Amino acid sequence: MALLGSGSMLFLLLLFGHSLGGPPSFSVDYQKDCFRKDGEAFRYISGSIHYSRIPRVYWKDRLLKMYMAGLNAIQTQQSQGQVTHRSPQLVRLSLCVLIPLGANVTAAFDAQRHAEPRGPLVNSEFYTGWLDHWGSAHSVVPSAAVAKSLNEMLALGANVNLYMFIGGTNFGYWNGANDPYGAQPTSYDYDAPLTEAGDLTQKYFAIREVIKLYHKIPAGPIPPTTPKYAYGTVGMKKLQALSDALETLSFSGPVASKYPQTFIELNQAFGYVLYRTSLPVNCNTPTPLSSPLNGVHDRAYVSVDGVAVGILERNKVITVNVTGKAGSRVDILVENMGRINYGSHINDFKGLVTNLTLGKDTLTGWTMYSLSIDEAVRQGLLDEMRPTDSPQPLALYLPAFYAGSFIIPDGIPDLPQDTYIQLPKWRKGQVWINGFNLGRYWPTRGPQVTLFVPANILSTAAPNNVTVLELEEAPCSSGPCSVEFTATPVLNATVQSQGKWQRRLFSKEDLV
Numbered sequence: 355m356a357l358l359g360s361g362s363m364l365f366l367l368l369l370f371g372h373s374l375g376g377p378p379s380f381s382v383d384y385q386k387d388c389f390r391k392d393g394e395a396f397r398y399i400s401g402s403i404h405y406s407r408i409p410r411v412y413w414k415d416r417l418l419k420m421y422m423a424g425l426n427a428i429q430t431q432q433s434q435g436q437v438t439h440r441s442p443q444l445v446r447l448s449l450c451v452l453i454p455l456g457a458n459v460t461a462a463f464d465a466q467r468h469a470e471p472r473g474p475l476v477n478s479e480f481y482t483g484w485l486d487h488w489g490s491a492h493s494v495v496p497s498a499a500v501a502k503s504l505n506e507m508l509a510l511g512a513n514v515n516l517y518m519f520i521g522g523t524n525f526g527y528w529n530g531a532n533d534p535y536g537a538q539p540t541s542y543d544y545d546a547p548l549t550e551a552g553d554l555t556q557k558y559f560a561i562r563e564v565i566k567l568y569h570k571i572p573a574g575p576i577p578p579t580t581p582k583y584a585y586g587t588v589g590m591k592k593l594q595a596l597s598d599a600l601e602t603l604s605f606s607g608p609v610a611s612k613y614p615q616t617f618i619e620l621n622q623a624f625g626y627v628l629y630r631t632s633l634p635v636n637c638n639t640p641t642p643l644s645s646p647l648n649g650v651h652d653r654a655y656v657s658v659d660g661v662a663v664g665i666l667e668r669n670k671v672i673t674v675n676v677t678g679k680a681g682s683r684v685d686i687l688v689e690n691m692g693r694i695n696y697g698s699h700i701n702d703f704k705g706l707v708t709n710l711t712l713g714k715d716t717l718t719g720w721t722m723y724s725l726s727i728d729e730a731v732r733q734g735l736l737d738e739m740r741p742t743d744s745p746q747p748l749a750l751y752l753p754a755f756y757a758g759s760f761i762i763p764d765g766i767p768d769l770p771q772d773t774y775i776q777l778p779k780w781r782k783g784q785v786w787i788n789g790f791n792l793g794r795y796w797p798t799r800g801p802q803v804t805l806f807v808p809a810n811i812l813s814t815a816a817p818n819n820v821t822v823l824e825l826e827e828a829p830c831s832s833g834p835c836s837v838e839f840t841a842t843p844v845l846n847a848t849v850q851s852q853g854k855w856q857r858r859l860f861s862k863e864d865l866v
Contacts, residue, residue, distance in 0.1 A: 384472040389513065397474070397511065399565055400427035401519025407542055408522045408552075409808045415577055416520055416552050422576045423547065423558060424565030429478075429515045454481060459506040475512035480504065482516050482557065483545030487536040492801040492846035494545050497557040505564045516561065520548035523806050526728070526791040527624035530695040531702070535669050537652065537691040539802040540793030541845055550806050550843070551772055553579040580809075583771040585839035588820055590758040592830060593739035596725075596823065597657065597685050597752060600628065602735050604723040614706035614720050617690060622724040627705055629686040630721045633658070633678050634712065640675035641713050643684075648672055649708025652691035655753050655825055658682050662751035665826070676712075684717075686710075687753050689825065691794075731821050732789040753783075753825045758837065759817040770812035773839045774804035777822070779829035780837075786821040787811055798826075803844035 381390045389396045401420050408416055420428060463475050482500050484493035507514050521544030524530075529538045543550040547558035554576065562571065596603065609620060614629055643656065645666055654666040656674050659682045664674030666686075676684070690704040710717045730736055736755055762770050775785060775792070782796045790811040797803045812818055820837060822828075829835045 382473055387472060388474050388511075398427040398513045398515075399425055399508070399568075400429050400513075400515040401425045401547075402429040402479075402515060402517040403520050404431050404518075404522060404542075406431065406528070407524065408520070409810050411810045412552055412580075412808065415580070416548060418577050419548055419552065419554070419558075420519055422572055422574070423519075423562045424569065424571045425516075425519070426569075427515075428519075429517070457503075459503060459510065463510060463512065475507075475510060477507055477512055477514050479517040480507065480514050482518060482547055482561075483521070483543075485521075485542065485544055486539050486801060486845070487532065488539055488796055488799045488802075490536075490801065492543075492545070494846070495557075497555075497560040500557060501560040501564050504561060505567070508564065508568045516547070518542075518544045518546045520544075520552060521546045521550060523550055523793065524692075525793050527690065527692070527793075529692040529794070531652075531692040533694045533697045533699045535652070535694065535699075539796070540805055541802045541843075543845055550845075551580065551582070551808075581768065581771050582841035583769065583773050583839075584841040585760055585762065585773055587836045587838050588758045588760045589834055589836050590756040590820070590822060590828075590830070592828070593736060593755040593757050595660075595752045595754045596626075596687060597628065597660070599736075599739065599755070600723050600725075602738075603725045603727055603730050604628075605726040605729065606724050609722045609724070611720050611722065612718050613709055613716075615722060616707050617704040617724075620705070620722055620724045622705075624690055625727060626690070626725045627688050628723040628725060629688060629706055630723070631684050631717050631719050633676070633680055633682045633684060634715065634717070634719075636680050637677045637682075637712070640677055642673045642711075643676045643717075644673040644711050645706070645708065646672065646711055647708040649706055649710075650688065651702070651704045651707050653689045654706075655687040655689075657685045657752055660752065687825070727784075727823065728786075728789075728791055731786045731791075734789075736821060751827055753823065754828070756822040756824060756828060756830070756835070758820045760820070760839075761817050762812060762814045764814040770809045770814055772809045773807045773812075773841065774843050775807050775820075775837055775839055776804045776844065777837050779835075780822070780824055781826035781828075783822055783824040783826075785823075785837075786819075788813065788819055797847065800847045801845060803847045804840065804842075806843065807839070 376392065379392055383390050386395065389398070403416060403420065405413060417428070466475060480503065481495070483495045486492055504514065521542035524538065524540050524542050529540060531537045541550050547555055547561055549555060565571065609615065617623065617627060620627060648669060650666045650668055650672070652668045656663050656666060656676070658676050658678045663676050666672060666674060686706070688705050693702040694700055736757065739755065777795055777797065780795065781798045784794055785792045785805060787807060788811055792805045792807060795805055822837065
């Protein structure tokens with residue numbers, strides 16, 4: 355059982371207007387086991403859409419496609435303190451069930467009846483797919499299985515919400531994570547009936563055919579899949595190592611503290627913080643720099659005197675070996691990979707949340723830099739960095755910025771169009787286009803390889819600027835490096851997990 359309207363403040367918005375002749379109304383009829391809308395018996399068939407994951411210019415397109423599939427309501431997320439007084443009707447339900455794919459539909463609704471003997475049958479989250487995690491295969495749910503379970507529920511007269519009907523994109527830093535810690539990628543495609551880019555799928559039409567059996571589908575054409583364009587290869591040049599650009603990137607300036615402070619203590623919500631200290635003693639032989647309490651949240655890039663020495667990662671790698679003289683500068687760039695968004699660990703503090711040790715000794719004397727990278731990119735401050743043309747293999751292993759640009763011809767009709775960016779041979783980092791933070795890339799771990807680029811952030815009137823923060827290693831040491839714009843998404847590449855290559859199919863156990 356679950357409460358709809360708690361937690362992330364989910365709500366249902368009815369798409370149809372009220373009947374003429376009286377004020378709008380919505381109620382629960384416990385005698386007839388149904389909802390009543392404007393006095394008439396009403397059964398909703400809904401789909402989930404999170405508008406924050408979809409560019410505003412595409413809201414109408416996505417909603418119209420949902421309407422043309424036969425939905426008569428939508429479920430979305432309400433931001434605290436906004437947008438509900440404008441809603442024509444808002445439904446908050448008491449008891450409902452969550453039915454995973456392949457579950458016994460009758461048994462699930464029997465459980466609802468045990469808790470609530472009368473009233474409408476409700477499944478508030480019927481999963482059309484599932485979310486992905488870095489290092490696991492792209493989740494795929496067969497269209498036939500979704501259609502079969504949906505038909506069973508509708509045949510029982512149940513009210514159903516399909517979660518998700520379109521997943522969209524976790525632009526910027528807005529991906530979440532599950533517990534035990536597993537960060538979700540930039541794409542929130544969800545194997546939903548509408549893809550991340552709003553494309554029509556086989557699953558969309560299979561669901562539409564089932565809904566047709568129970569009520570009339572709206573007449574008229576379905577909006578087509580939006581066209582995609584492959585803009586091709588864009589050359590990139592190195593600008594500067596992140597650690598050498600702190601005056602540009604840290605708007606608030608350095609903060610000194612005996613022990614490291616968390617992101618929250620530094621008033622940094624997302625993104626990156628650079629922690630700096632020095633070796634207190636000579637480390638002539640490799641000496642363990644450790645997070646003994648697993649306090650790196652979530653991934654840290656360690657360097658000594660400007661030379662990268664390793665990566666610390668939450669739950670995976672808590673020690674790297676360092677060498678250097680007493681007084682050598684130690685930089686630790688910590689990346690917030692996304693917060694756990696439910697359960698007992700929802701208070702998911704970021705940064706160095708516990709002390710680090712060198713050998714057996716606790717490191718002290720920290721200087722911390724909160725990084726306003728997004729604002730620096732938007733203001734064009736990185737444009738003032740001088741490009742580095744000559745290969746510098748060692749420096750390439752430090753987190754560093756790269757830049758390039760491309761022109762979209764203004765003589766070609768219907769451009770710009772949506773596209774996807776991929777970074778062949780790049781390892782892990784963040785991408786901005788014209789100052790807009792697309793999100794994280796991590797093709798070396800997968801399964802996501804391409805990032806969705808909506809047309810509204812592109813320009814035919816001026817060059818389009820591409821900015822990349824590569825955290826591990828750019829493919830520029832042996833010659834020119836580039837990124838590529840393609841018309842085809844890649845969300846299901848073979849992935850590397852726990853050091854082994856694997857491909858895993860989605861199973862219903864993932865939903866339990």
